Amino acid sequence: MRMAKVGVWFDRASAEKHWAHGLNTFGAYTEEILKDYGIPFESLAEWPEADACSYDVIVAAHAPDDAGTASRLRSYAEAGGCVVSYGGLRCLARGLGFREGAPVSVGYATLPPSFEEGTPLRFLRAIPWLDGEGGEGPTLRSIQVGRGRMERWAIDVPYTVVGLQQGTEPVLRDGIPAPDGSADVDEGILKADDGIELDWELDRLRTEAGSPYFAYPYADMWKDAMVGHLVRCAYSQGLSLPFLGFWPASAEHIAMISHDSDLNEDEHAVSTLEALDECGIQSTWCLIDPGYSPDVHARVAQAGHELAFHYNALEEDGGEWSEEAFSRQLRAIVQVTGHPNIVSNKNHYTRLEGWGELFRWCERHSIRVDQTRGPSKRGNVGFPFGTCRPYRPVAWADEKNRIYDVLEIGFQTQDLDQGYWSDSSVVGPILERTRRAQGIAHFLFHQVHIHNLSSVRRAMSAFVDGARADGFVFWTSGQAWHWHEARRSAAIRGLSENGEPEITAKRPVEELVAWIPTTEDDPDVESRFGVPCVKRVFSVSVTEAGA
Structure with a gap:
């Protein structure tokens, strides 16, 4: 099969007009999603007038809503x-026999039978197309146009993914607490989970022990729906659209303790x-200023654990939300540990405000991984941000929706069986869903509770045993980042005559x-x-094309 040629049209001139008025164009995140799956594609900053027909599939990630766009796309199809x-192409609705319905801000979409996921997926914005029969219209319309077709999602998938992962607006006020009293996020402290976009009633389940948890990594599920649809679109044309696995062949499922x-x-x-020695794993130690004694830091490093940063912006604990405080505290931890190459951070109490400030600070101070996006309460454990996969966050309109050079690895819960927090009954459901999503099962355990409470120590050990039994391999956040960077440096450039992928890489990847x-x-x-695929495993050196 020939490899499909895919173009992603993100019209830069149109986007600049939106940014000039402070409007986000989260269609920009389309390319980031495809890159994360290793989907081969070409970026199109403007419509390719001369060679549009050389592309088998064109994804209209952001396009001008005018007659010119309608004419170009229709002629191409x-x-x-x-x-x-994804929720666009208003300019084509009438000409194709539809009318645009009223926007829907939040809802649940049932995917067509060709999709493997049967769970209705929460979305954050949809613009349905209606026909003469009225009604809401399907989630996905496949419209024959001449010899080609339009595949139009009613759901704005990139916006939904970004909104679930990062919220739909900056964190400037307390969130809405859970009605059952299990998650009083309105305690007057701005933090990551003040900005979640899930529903306390509809998006949580309870374990057999009665513990509530957010049950669905919706953002990851939407990404799978989006990419799977593209793979099937190509396949229906007799074309192959290859993609990369998320993890090494020998470590298909990843777990992490911090x-x-x-x-x-x-x-x-x-x-x-x-306790970690008994478990036989290495973990990530986020250190708050001033840290432990030098001898302890040396022992932690000698045992193979990762030394990381725990930025304190909690005013009650003497912290401050500012880049100066971030930089000063990080320098102090680097000095006291003697480790200049600290790459990971998690904010104390998941303290966070605004939109992109933290990620900018991480970029400027060589922090490559942030772990701040996780639950701060018993009742919002699980997948409060709709994801368990590492991802790169996107900036607000003031930075032209660029992608930050930071990897976010959120966590699902902390300090099981501690009393205040959730109990170990959430471990099984979280592991099962994380395994299906090919994410990272990231659990946080504080040293103080491991020391003082045998129940927490047993819970950590049980988590390790359960994860291993389910095929998970334990990594530190630094290991996850190094793998992610090597994997993302690899690219599928084409398929040989016998169908083997031609892969280049900027970094060695095993x-x-x-x-x-x-x-x-x-x-x-x-x-x-839903497509028959062959699995191939490669060890790729740095290639000339990727250098």
């Missing part, structure tokens, strides 16, 4: 091309080192998994996104 849109040093008592650290849709009778065929 009539000539045999496939146009994909700690926040908070009180900085050496005896708490020693107890934690002993055990890279590639999935290639195929029609061939191959013993290694597996279904991915």
Whole structure:
């Protein structure tokens, strides 16, 4: 099969007009999603007048809403091309026999039967197209246009993904508390989970022990729906659209434990080192200024654990929300640990405000991973931000919706069986959903509770045992970042005559998994996104093309 040629049209001139008026164009996140799956595509800053027909699929991520756009896209489709849109293309509705319905701000979409996911997915914005029969219209319309077709989602998928992961507006006020009293987020402290976009009643389930948790990584599920649809669009044209696996072939499921040093008592650290040694894993230690004693830091590093930063912006604990405080505290931790290459941070008490400030600070001060986006209360454990996968966040309109050079690795819960927090009954459901989503099962345990409470120590051990039994491999956040950077440096440039992917890389990457849709009778065929694919594993050196 020939590899599909995909173009992503994000019209820069139109976007500049939106940014000039302070309007977000989260269609910009379309490319980031495709890059994360290793989907080969070309970025189009303007319509490719001369060679539009050379593309098999064009994703209209952001386009001018005018007659010129309508004419271009219709001509392209009539000539045999496939146009994909996420809630856009108003200019084409009437000409294709539809009328645009009223926007829907929040709802739940049931995907067509061709999609493997049967759970209705929460969305944050939709613009349906209605026909003469009225009604809300389907989630996805496939419209024949000449020899080609329009594939139009009613859902604004990129906006929904961004809104779930980062909120739909900056954090400037307390969030709305859970009606059952399990998550009083309105305590007067601005933090990450003041900006969640999930519903306390509709998006939580309860464990057998009665503990509530956000049950669905909706953002990850929407990404799968989006990418799977593109793979099937190409396949229906007799074309192959290959993609990359998220993890190494020998570590298909990743788990992670992090700690926040908070009180900085050496005896708490020693107890934690002993507990981790019993578990046989390495973890990530987020250190708050002034940290432990130098001997303890040395022992932590010698045991193979990651030394990380725990930025304190909580006023009650003497912290401050400012870049100066972030920089000063980070320098202090670097000095006291003697480790200049700290790459990970988690904010104390998940303290956060605004939109992109924290990510800008991380970029400027060489912090590559942030872990701040997680629950601060018992009742919002699980997937409060709709994701368990590492992802790169997007900036607000004031920075032209650029992608930050920071990897966000959120966490699902902290300090199980501690009393205030949730109990171990959430472990099984979280692991199961994380495994299906191919994310990171990231649990936070504070050293003080590991030291003082045998129940927390047992809970951590049980989590490790349960994760291992489910095939999870434990990494630190630094390891996850190094893998992510190596994997993202790899690119599928084409397919050989016998269907093998041609891969280049800017960094060496071992055990890279590639999935290639195929029609061939191959013993290694597996279904991915409802399409037969062959799995190939590569170890790629730095190539000239990728250097």
